[in-house]
Amino acid sequence: MGTEALTRLAEERVDHRFKGLPPDADGLTVAELTTQRRNLFRDGDGFTTPLLALSAERLEHNLALMETYTARHGLAFAPHGKTSMAPQLFHRQIEHGAWGITLALPHQVRVARAFGIQRVFLANELVDTSALRWIAGELAADPEFRFVCYVDSVRGVELMDAALGGTARPVDVVVEIGAGDGARTGVRSEAEARAVADAVAGTGTLRLVGVAGYEAQVPDASPERVRAWLERLVALAVEFDGAGRFAKASEIVVSAGGSEWFDAVADVFAGVPELSLPVLKLLRSGAYVSHDDVHYSRLTPFNRVPEEGALEPAFRLWAQVVSRPSPAEAFVNAGKRDAAYDLDLPVAHVVRRDGGEHAATGIEVTALSDQHLWLRTGPGADVEVGDWVGFGLSHPCTSFDKWQLIPVAEADGTVVDYIRTFF
Numbered sequence: 001m002g003t004e005a006l007t008r009l010a011e012e013r014v015d016h017r018f019k020g021l022p023p024d025a026d027g028l029t030v031a032e033l034t035t036q037r038r039n040l041f042r043d044g045d046g047f048t049t050p051l052l053a054l055s056a057e058r059l060e061h062n063l064a065l066m067e068t069y070t071a072r073h074g075l076a077f078a079p080h081g082k083t084s085m086a087p088q089l090f091h092r093q094i095e096h097g098a099w100g101i102t103l104a105l106p107h108q109v110r111v112a113r114a115f116g117i118q119r120v121f122l123a124n125e126l127v128d129t130s131a132l133r134w135i136a137g138e139l140a141a142d143p144e145f146r147f148v149c150y151v152d153s154v155r156g157v158e159l160m161d162a163a164l165g166g167t168a169r170p171v172d173v174v175v176e177i178g179a180g181d182g183a184r185t186g187v188r189s190e191a192e193a194r195a196v197a198d199a200v201a202g203t204g205t206l207r208l209v210g211v212a213g214y215e216a217q218v219p220d221a222s223p224e225r226v227r228a229w230l231e232r233l234v235a236l237a238v239e240f241d242g243a244g245r246f247a248k249a250s251e252i253v254v255s256a257g258g259s260e261w262f263d264a265v266a267d268v269f270a271g272v273p274e275l276s277l278p279v280l281k282l283l284r285s286g287a288y289v290s291h292d293d294v295h296y297s298r299l300t301p302f303n304r305v306p307e308e309g310a311l312e313p314a315f316r317l318w319a320q321v322v323s324r325p326s327p328a329e330a331f332v333n334a335g336k337r338d339a340a341y342d343l344d345l346p347v348a349h350v351v352r353r354d355g356g357e358h359a360a361t362g363i364e365v366t367a368l369s370d371q372h373l374w375l376r377t378g379p380g381a382d383v384e385v386g387d388w389v390g391f392g393l394s395h396p397c398t399s400f401d402k403w404q405l406i407p408v409a410e411a412d413g414t415v416v417d418y419i420r421t422f423f
Contacts, residue, residue: 002116006088009420010034018405019338020318022046030405030418040318040413041352041388047407049320049388050334052399054290054408056416058314065309066288067096072308073266078102078121078255080286084400086421087115089289100146102284106131111422113138113145121255122149123214123284125176125185127156132163132171140168148209148253150176152187157199157206164205173200174210174253175240177233179217186213193236197245208245210253210280211237215261223304226261230268241275255282263301263308290314290399293392294344315399317346317391319373324385330375332389336368338402344394346373352388360389 010031014021024046025033038045040053070077076099081090090101090112100119103109106128109120126132126149138145151157151173164171175193178186187193193211200208211233215226237254246252252275257265262285269281287296291311302310319334339346345368348360362378373391377383393399400406401423408417 002087002091005115006091009088012420014405019403020048020051020407021405023048030420034415034417037414037416040407040409040415041355042413049318049332050338051318052338052403052406053316053318053415054406054419055312055314055316056408056410058312059290059408062288062291062311062314063092063096065311066285067098069262069266069308070283071097073270075257075266075269075281075283077283077285078119079289080104080123080258080284081112082108083286083397084289084419084421085111085423086400086406086419087111087117088417088419090115090117093289099280099282102286106134109135109147118142118144119146120148121282121284122147123212125150125152125156127159127163129159129163132160135171136164136167136169139171146172148172148174150174150185150212151196151200151206152176152178152185154195154199157196157203161203161205167205170205170207170248172209172249172253173206174212174255175200175208175236177211177213177229177236179213179215179229180219182219183217184214190236190239197240201245207248208240209249209251210246210255211240212253212255212282214258215256215265216258221261223264226264227268230256230264234268234272237279238273238275241277246277249277251278251280252276253280253282255280255284257283257285259285259287259296260299261301263305287396290396292340292394292396292399293347293349294394296394296396313392315393315396316349317393317399318352318388319391321383321385321387321389322372324377324383327379328377330363330377330381330383331372332375333371334373334391335371337370339368339373339391340393340395340398340402341368342395342398346391346393348375348389349392350390351383352390353384353386358382363389365391 081101176186319332323331348363362381367374406419407415
């Protein structure tokens, strides 16, 4: 199913829906356009700005790095697919050793299933009746489909049980442990966790298989605070196992791991003691696939463990200078519709003019309108109307979601693939 669906993506026709692609490519299939190996920068190849591109080399580097990292630390890996919502990347992640894909919403699960993803970890509570019945149907129709989701309340368990009445296979659930008062979802105490586990045990539609949470929500997060929370998570798994709460499971899932603290997850999970069943130590970091130029470049755990490698920012947004109203100002034709801006502003890296490229010295993004970036240009800034400016972005999740079809380009600008997203 997955291979056929990916093939259909390659057969999709290029048209006005896809920003930045050459106008003369209208009517070509994505596969036909790919075989032409057009260049982002070559005159006549027709790419228009604004244009978001992924680096082919850096994308592959990041995929390979996390594959070796998780293998080295004995972790299973279910990268968070909501980052890219790109089935082609889901499959590349699985080819690079991922156990499955993490998702957050029922719609995202439907996308993953349409493209043949066989293991899904839903890092969220699921109490929607229609979505639960659809999940039950998927489980009944496909014995190889593995689905796990959060529970964090007795009420939620009751709603799930009511929706799933008569289901052929129980839905696997993990109790979500909140990261503390004022954090996001998850039970706030071990007593609440036990009550939720008891509620699950009282149903015939749910099966408790583990514990999980999201350590980046720890208030005033520090290495010490994050480790303490992770140790609490592991201790609860040990307690639940000793109490026989995982009796219906075939393995025990212990899961955490965003993109800021996976080194702490690796360290603490390495100390999980032997339990009555095999333990699936599941890491869920997702932003690594493209990484970024500001937020995660600053917070990545690889800064703390440089001997383990380094992720590389794979996105570059190209926009054209359309106005230079004064020596201190310039405006390019990309804005909030095109660039992530929820965490940090884009960063100008390079300027292209007449086939050449130079550093974007003295150019700073100060604001975004819907379709413009506002640039402050210092005395040494070499930028003119018509130039292309290449920007680094912050926050992959809100970069992918603004583009339906993203060129993947080699270092010289040759496009070797196109990534389709589904938001």
